Amino acid sequence: xxxxxxxxxxxxxxxxxxxxxxxxxxxxxxxxxxxxxxxxxxxxxxxxxxxxxxxxxxxxxxxxxxxxxxxxxxxxxxxxxxxxxxxxxxxxxxxxxxxxxxxxxxxxxxxxxxxxxxxxxxxxxxxxxxxxxxxxxxxxxxxxxxxxxxxxxxxxxxxxxxxxxxxxxxxxxxxxxxxxxxxxxxxxxxxxxxxxxxxxxxxxxxxxxxxxxxxxxxxxxxxxxxxxxxxxxxxxxxxxxxxxxxxxxxxxxxxxxxxxxxxxxxxxxxxxxxxxxxxxxxxxxxxxxxxxxxxxxxxxxxxxxxxxxxxxxxxxxxxxxxxxxxxxxxxxxxxxxxxxxxxxxxxxxxxxxxxxxxxxxxxxxxxxx
Amino acid sequence: xxxxxxxxxxxxxxxxxxxxxxxxxxxxxxxxxxxxxxxxxxxxxxxxxxxxxxxxxxxxxxxxxxxxxxxxxxxxxxxxxxxxxxxxxxxxxxxxxxxxxxxxxxxxxxxxxxxxxxxxxxxxxxxxxxxxxxxxxxxxxxxxxxxxxxxxxxxxxxxxxxxxxxxxxxxxxxxxxxxxxxxxxxxxxxxxxxxxxxxxxxxxxxxxxxxxxxxxxxxxxxxxxxxxxxxxxxxxxxxxxxxxxxxx
Numbered sequence: 368x369x370x371x372x373x374x375x376x377x378x379x380x381x382x383x384x385x386x387x388x389x390x391x392x393x394x395x396x397x398x399x400x401x402x403x404x405x406x407x408x409x410x411x412x413x414x415x416x417x418x419x420x421x422x423x424x425x426x427x428x429x430x431x432x433x434x435x436x437x438x439x440x441x442x443x444x445x446x447x448x449x450x451x452x453x454x455x456x457x458x459x460x461x462x463x464x465x466x467x468x469x470x471x472x473x474x475x476x477x478x479x480x481x482x483x484x485x486x487x488x489x490x491x492x493x494x495x496x497x498x499x500x501x502x503x504x505x506x507x508x509x510x511x512x513x514x515x516x517x518x519x520x521x522x523x524x525x526x527x528x529x530x531x532x533x534x535x536x537x538x539x540x541x542x543x544x545x546x547x548x549x550x551x552x553x554x555x556x557x558x559x560x561x562x563x564x565x566x567x568x569x570x571x572x573x574x575x576x577x578x579x580x581x582x583x584x585x586x587x588x589x590x591x592x593x594x595x596x597x598x599x600x601x602x603x604x605x606x607x608x609x610x611x612x613x614x615x616x617x618x619x620x621x622x623x624x625x626x627x628x629x630x631x632x633x634x635x636x637x638x639x640x641x642x643x644x645x646x647x648x649x650x651x652x653x654x655x656x657x658x659x660x661x662x663x664x665x666x667x668x669x670x671x672x673x674x675x676x677x678x679x680x681x682x683x684x685x686x687x688x689x690x691x692x693x694x695x696x697x698x699x700x701x702x703x704x705x706x707x708x709x710x711x712x713x714x715x716x717x718x719x720x721x722x723x724x725x726x727x728x729x730x731x732x733x734x735x736x
Numbered sequence: 737x738x739x740x741x742x743x744x745x746x747x748x749x750x751x752x753x754x755x756x757x758x759x760x761x762x763x764x765x766x767x768x769x770x771x772x773x774x775x776x777x778x779x780x781x782x783x784x785x786x787x788x789x790x791x792x793x794x795x796x797x798x799x800x801x802x803x804x805x806x807x808x809x810x811x812x813x814x815x816x817x818x819x820x821x822x823x824x825x826x827x828x829x830x831x832x833x834x835x836x837x838x839x840x841x842x843x844x845x846x847x848x849x850x851x852x853x854x855x856x857x858x859x860x861x862x863x864x865x866x867x868x869x870x871x872x873x874x875x876x877x878x879x880x881x882x883x884x885x886x887x888x889x890x891x892x893x894x895x896x897x898x899x900x901x902x903x904x905x906x907x908x909x910x911x912x913x914x915x916x917x918x919x920x921x922x923x924x925x926x927x928x929x930x931x932x933x934x935x936x937x938x939x940x941x942x943x944x945x946x947x948x949x950x951x952x953x954x955x956x957x958x959x960x961x962x963x964x965x966x967x968x969x970x971x972x973x974x975x976x977x978x979x980x981x982x983x984x
Contacts, residue, residue: 369843369845370840370841370843372840373836373837373839373840373841374840374841376837376840377826377829377833377837380829380833381826381828381829384828384829385828570827571820571822571823571824572824572825572826573824574820574822574824575818575820575824575825575882575885576824576841577790578788578789578790578813578816578818579813579838579841579842580810580811580813580814580841580842580843581841582810733790
């Protein structure tokens with residue numbers, strides 16, 4: 368490994384001199400964090416709602432107020448007919464509609480089941496689910512009030528008390544920001560090393576390098592080493608912003624987090640390196656990296672829970688380093704867990720790094736045919 | 737034995753059905769300036785690549801600086817220097833950084849490396865260019881830098897693949913006097929070229945055509961063997977013969 372030093376130094380000088388790429392690698396995490404951190408909200412509130420109140424009585428106005436008070440519905444219009452209500456939703460000006468029929472107050476006083484119709488625009492799954500849950504909640508609360516009054520008691524027979532552990536306020540940033548750390552590292556690091564070897568090939572510098580005694584392993588490790596530092600700087604930036612802009616807690620051991628992040632960064636760089644040995648031009652490297660980005664966002668558990676995916680996709684997800692690093696990030700930042708809970712993820716990430724570097728060294732040929 | 741730098745025996749290389757080099761045998765002595773001459777596709781570059789351990793021979797073998805190319809192509813790389821026709825150094829590094837990098841890659845350390853860099857710098861007159869980015873150098877200076885990097889480890893055999901392509905005549909003359917000095921110091925230099933005046937500066941040349949060795953000897957001897965009054969004449973005769981063969 369005596370030629371690792373010179374290789375590392377050379378890559379470091381080149382990296383430092385390429386101000387644009389370096390700037391992008393520092394700026395992109397900040398911009399992405401601010402964008403996604405503020406934009407992604409998983410709890411949907413203030414759904415624009417259109418109301419059709421056919422009975423126009425104090426009872427029906429009470430019911431509408433109950434919907435509004437949940438905070439999930441924002442009344443944007445009162446309409447006179449069913450067609451008008453449908454039109455509002457069809458145009459997208461409203462995502463939910465509440466229709467209270469003529470008979471509503473009469474049914475309620477008579478004791479027959481009174482109905483309120485809630486129409487949701489299910490083409491947007493997240494907000495329609497939030498609307499449905501809120502509507503069911505409104506009905507349940509009203510039912511309990513009425514039944515309790517009829518039974519002349521204020522004691523409820525049963526109540527579930529929910530304790531959201533690790534994220535008591537159910538805040539989206541607490542969930543999104545740790546995930547973003549992993550996503551940002553994956554995207555930038557895979558892309559930058561995917562370019563590494565093809566760039567030398569395209570510029571003609573590889574031809575000069577392969578007539579020297581440098582070994583394939585020295586070449587590969589020297590190429591990725593400077594970017595380990597870049598990865599750690601990126602992670603620190605995102606964590607600091609997460610802490611001070613989005614108030615994301617840092618519950619667990621920071622040293623452990625950095626130790627595992629180091630392994631993850633090497634694994635991501637190794638993945639990029641492997642891509643670099645598969646492609647012939649920088650353009651192909653770029654396309655291959657982008658092809659790889661989407662599964663990382665969709666299948667790793669960053670956006671959608673892996674438990675909800677069919678087994679095949681859970682398996683595919685298991686082959687992404689990010690999947691395992693997300694568990695580490697959320698585990699350490701939110702739950703404050705330690706090595707006892709995370710040793711499996713550590714082992715898997717270390718395995719990824721070793722296998723990918725091994726494969727890259729095997730794939731790369733120090734010959735010209 | 738110690739006087740032989742390169743010993744080529746029945747060297748053959750095929751690419752699918754095409755035979756790029758066919759049963760080539762010759763020896764090159766230590767300190768010789770040896771030219772590989774031939775039209776495009778004659779097998780010059782393929783031969784050099786096999787001798788550098790970059791390409792495995794299909795048949796036959798060659799011993800370069802005491803090392804068999806078939807047995808240990810990696811060991812050969814410690815004993816040879818190579819300069820390709822395309823500038824292969826880092827344009828975003830300075831002259832000094834490129835030399836330091838190649839010195840390190842060739843296993844030179846600390847004070848030894850600094851000393852060697854200084855030596856090569858003064859040998860090639862690179863003093864005033866040290867902190868210039870390689871990408872901003874002119875063709876002649878790029879060529880000197882490439883030579884400097886190839887010389888960092890004082891190789892026994894130096895391969896130059898069309899070294900003066902795109903270099904002005906004055907720089908070419910300077911380059912050749914450097915080559916002569918190196919050879920006088922005991923370095924074996926193997927050079928491929930298109931330029932007839934350059935071929936004339938070689939001690940001996942091998943004339944290749946379609947992978948065959950056509951003639952071998954001093955430039956005058958080669959011209960005579962092919963039946964031309966000088967080397968250029970011989971080269972043209974050869975090219976015409978090739979074309980006739982291809983038509984037949």
